[in-house]
Every structure is written in C-alpha cells, then in structure tokens.
Amino acid sequence: MAETTVVEKGMTIFLDVFRRADRKDDGKISWEEFVAFFADGIMGKEELRTLFDDIDTHKTNFIDPKELCDYFANHLGPFKEILSLIEDLNVKVSNMLVSTAQSYPGSSRSNQFTARFLMGLVFNQVCAIQHPLDAATDALEAQAKEEGVNIIAVQPEDVREKNEELIVPGRIVRRAKRQTSKQTTYEGNQNLSGTQVALEDQVDRLAKLLNRMEKKVNFDGLVDEEVDITDDKIVLLYQQDLTVKDGQMDSFKTQLRKYIEVTNSAPGALTMSVRSFKDTPKFSIYEVWTSDDLRARHLQAQGPKEFTDCVAGMTEKRTESVVHIPSTWWRRD
Template identity: 30%
Template sequence: MMSCAEMITMCLLSAKHSQEDQREQFSPPKLCSQDLSIFQDIFRRADKDDDGKLSFDEFQNFFSDGILNREELKEMFSRIDTKQGNNMDTERLCDYFSEYLGEYKNVLVALDNLNVTILSAMDKTKMNYEASSQIEQFVTRFLLRETMNQLHSLQNSLDCALETIEAQTGHERQDARKSTPQQLGRKCNRRAHKSVCLSPTDPYSGILTTGLPVENDTPWSAQINRLEQLIDKLECTSPQFEPLKGDPSIDPTEPYILVAQRQLPVAEHYQDQFNLSLESYIKMTSVQNSCLHISTHRRHSESAYVLYEIWEDQESWKNHLQSAQSKTFQRVIIDCLENPEQLRTMQFPASWWNLNPN
C-alpha cells in the first residue's frame, strides 16, 4: 500500500504529463524550409535575368514601394549583400527576409497549400465537368464563383490594410522631412524630376496605368480625339504644331492637367494573363473622378502596349499611383513584362483640355 507522499507524487507527475500532452496537441506545427517554397519563388520573380542573382537595379525595380527613396533602398541592399558585389544571391535575400516573417510565415504556408488545393480541384473539374449531371455542373459553377468571391474578399482586406499602413508611413515621413531641410530639398528635386520624365527605376514607375474611353455624355469627351492626336504627334521624331492663336501668354495661376504615357513590352506567352489583369484594372480606374481620360494602344509589330492617362493635376496622378488597385495591378503583371516599363509624363494648361474643337 502506497504512502501519502507517494500518492501525492504520482498525482503531480500525472498532472505534469497531462499538461505536456495538451501543449503538444495545441502547439502550431513546425515549419521546415520546404514550406517556404512560395516565398522563395517570390524572389525568383525579381531575378529577370534568371541567373540566381539580383543586381541593385533588379532589386529596386521589384521592391520600390513609393515610400523608400533610391538612397534608402541602396543602403538596404548593401546591408543585405554582405559580399558587397552588387550581385546578391536570391537565396541570401530569402534567408534575410525569413528572419522577419513573424505571423506571415504561417500565411505563406497557407497560401502555398491553398494554391495546390485550388489547382488540384480545377484539374478535376476540367476532367469531370462535361460528364457530370446538370445539378453537379450547377453546384460546381456555384462553388467556383463563391471561391473566387472569398478570395476577392481577402484581397480587398489586404488592399485596405496595405493602403492604410503605407499612408501612415507616408505621413510620418512627410512630418520628419518638414524638420529636415536636406530631406525636404531632395523630395522637391524628385518631384521636379517626375514632372518631366520618370525612369524605370523610379518608385513611381513601377505602377502601371491603363485606360478606357470615357462616356460620351461627359463634358470632357469632345476633346478626347484632339488630345490623342496631340500625343501621337509628340511621339513622332519631328512633330509639327499648329501656330498659337490669340494671346500666347500663360496665366501663372492656371491649373495644369497631367498626361502620362507608359510603354509596356509584354512577353508573348503572357498576353492572355496580361489582358485579364488589364481589363480588371481598367474597370476600377475608369470610375475615378480625377481621371479625365484613359486609353490604350497596342503595337502589334512590337508586342507592346502604349497606355495613356489624363488626370486633373499632378497630385491626383500621384495619389492614384499610391492607391490599392494601382499597386495590386503592378504586382500582378510584373511577371508579364519582357523588360522594365517606361513612363513619361507631361503637363498642359487645363484650358487646352476645355477648348472648343470647332
């Protein structure tokens, strides 16, 4: 027969083992390196040369978010690239970012599993749909539609979260720049540069702008063709302009509209994917009040798209570049381009847009 002390010891040991079993039952599964395959693929997308290494230009073109400037991105690149060779291994980049994943490590694993699960379901649907009964086909269509709606809902939540933290970061940086004359001057110089030409590595140049004609009942529709002809003339080697009529002086208080032109060399085997993304982006952009006109033109001989946007002013254009739909579109089509996109902007007096075509 056990003594009282022995019975107490047995109870304590039993409770200890029970708690350990519960911790093992509810602890999250450990993640191995193969669980981060989707994370590794992200950095391979940035490697346009497919040589396993990233130059600073490739790094900047992929990671520019409109918040960090070129100098700050260069500093980050140098901090990650311990070899200081201006060609960083994508594996090194993946390892460095992996240290800061936090809760998003589980998110990436879930995305990887979700991707495999959805593709598997779609493959089975493709094989079995035609031979299915009417009710089975109906349910399949319903489930596909609802799956898509759920994914869109998640994407909208992510867009809102991303837009909020980027706006918050932008305000904080603006407040800091107000107290730092040197940084303020650099910001002004960047704005002056963007008003003439945006380079492919500029933070704003990573955002694709596209277009649709506006409705005929808008007050701007009468001038759409005239501005398109003007833009076509500007693309020529020796553009011919009609002489100015009336007083050539310009009112310094007159507002200016902004015309943006982007050239996008789309890879031939990504045409369908690009067109779907383009159509979705057009629908979201065309309803913005500050966008006066949007149009797109494809150069079939070069497999490239030329996209135009006309905005009420430069500020509305920049706000659009920071919007969730613009950034989402850029992230979607980044794999579709053979070479970095090129963007040019020009400003015209707003009265030119309001001129009577007759």
Template identity: 30%
Template sequence: MAESDHHALKAKDIVEDIFRRADKNDSGSLSLKEFQEFFSDGIMTSEELEELFHLIDTEKTNTLSPSELFAYFQQYMADFEPIFSLTDDLSVAITNTLKSTHNKHQSTMTKIEKFSTRFLIKEALEHVSVASKPLESANDHLTEIGLNECSANHLPIVVDTADTKAKVKWHKKYQRLVSGESAVAASGGVVYSDQFGSEMDRLSTLIDKLEGKIKLEVVEEEEVSQDSKNTIVVVRMFLEASESNVSAFRQSLKNYVQSVTSESGCLHVCVQSNVGSYRFSVYEVWQDSEHLSIHYASHASKVFRKNNVDHLVKPAVVNTMELPASWWPADI
C-alpha cells in the first residue's frame, strides 16, 4: 500500500472516531445540537457553528454523515496525517513493549533487571512528553489568539458586583485559567452571566483564603539558579458531563481524586461544580512538570480519561500554568 493511501486510511479512521464520540445517541448521524455540543470550544459562537454545520452538510439533510464530516476535514488533514499515523504506531509499540516487560517482570526478572525496566519506562515517558510539548504550546497559542479575536459582544459582562473592578483585573490576569468555556457561552455569544459571576466569586474566595498563607511581595526581580526547581504547575480541567451519565461521572471523578491526592508530587486537588448544570472544574497543583508527566502515565489518569469518553458531552478542556514555587510554601 502506498504511503499516501495509508495516510488517507488513517485520516478516515481519525474522523470516524471523532464522529463516534460526537454521535451521543448512536444514530449514525449528527444533529445540529450534537455538532454544537461536541465542537464548541469557547471561541466559536452557536451561530458560527451552525453556519459551519450547514457548510459541511453538502447533502442538505440537516444532519451530518461520517462521509460528509470526513470530506470536510480531509482538506485540512494533510499536515496532520503523519502525526496521526505515528501516534497509532507509537500506541501499538507501547502496548507491545509493556506487555512483554510485564510478563518478564512477573516471572524471571531480577531486582536489578526490574530497576532497569522501570528506568527505561520513565525515560520513554519523558521522550513522549517532550515530543508533545510543541503541540501543547501551539494549542495554547492558537486558543489565546482565538479568544483575543472574539468581538466585544462575545465577551462576558459582569454587573451588580460589589468588587467588579478587582474581579475583572483577576479575570484578565488569569484569563487562560478561566477562559473559553466558562467565559463565553456556547449559544451565540449570549453570556451565562451567573456562571461567569460564580467563577469569579470562587476565584476571589480562593484568593482571599490564600491571602493569609501566601505572601505576594512586590519585587523587581528574583534570581534563581538554572538547575533549581523553582516552579509549580497548576492544572485546570473543565468537564461537562451528559445528563444521563452524570452519576457515573461523579463516581469516576471521586475515584480519580482519591487516587491523585495520594500520588507523589501532588500538592493540592479541589473540585468545583456549577449549580444547576453538569459542569465541573478540577484544579490540581503539582510540585513540578516531571511529577505531572508521571501522573499522566498513571493508571488512575488513563482510566479517568477513558471513562470521560463515555461520560462527557465533549472532550475535557485542560489548561496548565507554571507559577513560582515560592508562592506555595511547604506548610500549606
């Protein structure tokens, strides 16, 4: 099979997987509602997504078929086909390697050989993590550009708040942490003012609680050695469960949090849910990026992400931010 044909088949597999996850009722076609819920990214308005939906709907049936979705994404897929092909090969290679080492680890390996296996797995994980960093940076950069390009009538407006100016200031400073899905509604730029207000209230409350514990002194410059571990990593996951799976999601989330809190390098975990909806925010604070990378490869993280495919109405939105380690004293 020619390489171009292999890439084309891989692209079709990728789009079919996207379609399967978006088709919540397994009808074999996507409705406008399913399309908007799955592809909503906090930047595109519902009107813009509806316009895109009808653009993809070349058969004019008011639903989308797998072939229509593939025909649309195929024109943008060429640059990404090598990546998707390699990730598939990498997944197979990882599975085969771990299966082989697991069988040896259970039987014939000496203690030294087990150490060597653990070390090489850690190194492989580091290489995979490093390889994905450019994609993460590109995603963050393009998301930031998209948010900045949102017109004024798509931006949230906070009213009737005693300390509006302070909250707007904090919102701008931590825009990447609470942007997109919590700031811009998925329906045509109409703002969920109560949702955004509650996000700001919770952030303000968190700041008030930390004010007595964390001293933020105004300094011109902080000198640190190049090899010092001087940053912590804050991770924020935004998850929206489907109504029919919210109970199962809550149990999965509970199991995940219980496991994460016992992991090495995890400094803090908290979960917040939006009243009257099925939206959840999970905040994690990690000692450094190395511990976070190890966490992503953990069994608990993999199980949670796998369950989310069935429990969520759209993929989780994950943001990370590095902060000075001095902001997080060891006694907190």
C-alpha cells in the first residue's frame, strides 16, 4: 500500500482486515474482493452492494484503507473500547509467550509446574470470554437468517471475475474456529507496535504452547522396562504422507481444517499435528491415539470419512504408517 493510513487506538485491526480482503495486494478492495471477504451467507447481493457504496465515499468503485477504517469508526459503539483492550492484550500475551518459551526449558520442575498452571489459568480465562461471544454471534446470525428468509444470500461466485481462481468465502475462513488470520502487519510507512489479531488467535497460541508443555512423547531419560505382556499399554502414532494434486490445494486445506477440528475432539485422540513442506505440495499428518479401534471408529464417522474420500481424489501419493509407543512415554506432568 502506497499511503500511510493513520488510525487511532482500537482501529488498527481494520488495517489487518483490509490486508486480508485485498487479495490482489494492490492497495484497494474491489467489489469482487469485498463480496469474497464479507459475504456471510445472510446478506443479499443488493444489500452488500449498498454497503460497499456507503463505504466507498470517494465513489471510485474501490475501497481504500482510510474509507474502510472511517466507516467502521462511525459504527463501533461499545466495540471501540473492546478492540482497544484487545490491542493491549495482544502485545502483553505476545511478550508473555516469548518470555515463557525462553525461560521454561531451563527452569526447575517446580517452576515449570508453576508456569504450566499460570498458562492454563490465563488460557481458561480467555476461553471464558470467548464462549459468550461465540453464543452471541450464533444468536445474531440465526436472528438475521430468520428475518431475511426471503433474501437470497450473495455468494463469491455470483460476482467472480472471469478466469479468477476459486475464492474461499471469508465467512468459511472466519467460521473455522472463528479465526481471523495468522499474525499480519500493515506495511505502510507507519510503524505499528505488534500485530492486531482477534481474541481467538491468542486463545490458539496459548493452547498450543500449553499443549507443548503438558503433552509430549518423552524421549528424555528413557530406562529399560520389564512389563507384563498381558498388561502392556501403548499409544499409537499414525503418520500420513500426502502429495496434493495441482489445483487442489485450496480444497484440500479446507477439508484438512475440518478434519483437524473433528479429530481434536474425538474420543481416544491424544493430539494431532500437521507439517507442510515449503514450496512443495507435500503434507505429513501425525495423530496419536489410545487405540486402533477408536481411530477406526472415528474414520467411519461422517466428517472423517468425507475427508478420507475427498483426499483420495485430491492427492497423487498417500502412504500411512503406524508406530506403537509405550503409554508411559506419553508424558503429561
């Protein structure tokens, strides 16, 4: 973006919103980009067009960063103070995560326990804030759908430019655990302190660090074990290696997100991790389960089965392997 857009505290998150909506990265949001990002499955085409024109005060048929920020600045109401607090929270949480990640490995076990306890405490408090927001958002969406039952919701393909690549609707991305984006910054001449992300990004970051602290396979200080073969408890590490076909990457990632969400909450699933390899279409999916039966049952459920069926058509190569790990190696303390 060529110009610097100066905004007051609580508004910098909308520069991040602009950056994500500006898919062509040309410093302006076209009508097609606007629909792709803001269409929520509720608003009709004419309704969104009216909103687009209201924001486009310069009447250029494009929206620039200042126009977007000015529009929302006039409609924030009680959200203004909350967004300002989230900016502060983001900076403080980022500092805390960096500090903890640096100090934790060299700390005593008692200090590590204290760090895990405090991290979990913060995580639970942030989640407690998130849950009523989720419920309120769902209620507002349900009410809007009832009131607009006769309105045909606009879809990105309704206004897509010719030869344009498939657009994943913004609402789909937002509904995936209501995430906004990975951390991004507004690259103008202005030096913004930190990145402005939604509250849920911080929930995820806290969860990931807490998960790394509490749950990992213990390969440190292994000792010889003599066990009763009739009572030998194990966990299973499954690895899938996939190569995605050309043109299928976006669809594959959408299906993978759904699979991760349903698997993380499945009975018997201890943890899950995905590795993607830079500049290649290759992925490795790792899952740790308490039993093969539970995983097999999980894969027959509608969501996982849909992922498996879709992957068969989206990938060129797919291999799977499993390693049995003593359950005593699965460290939680």
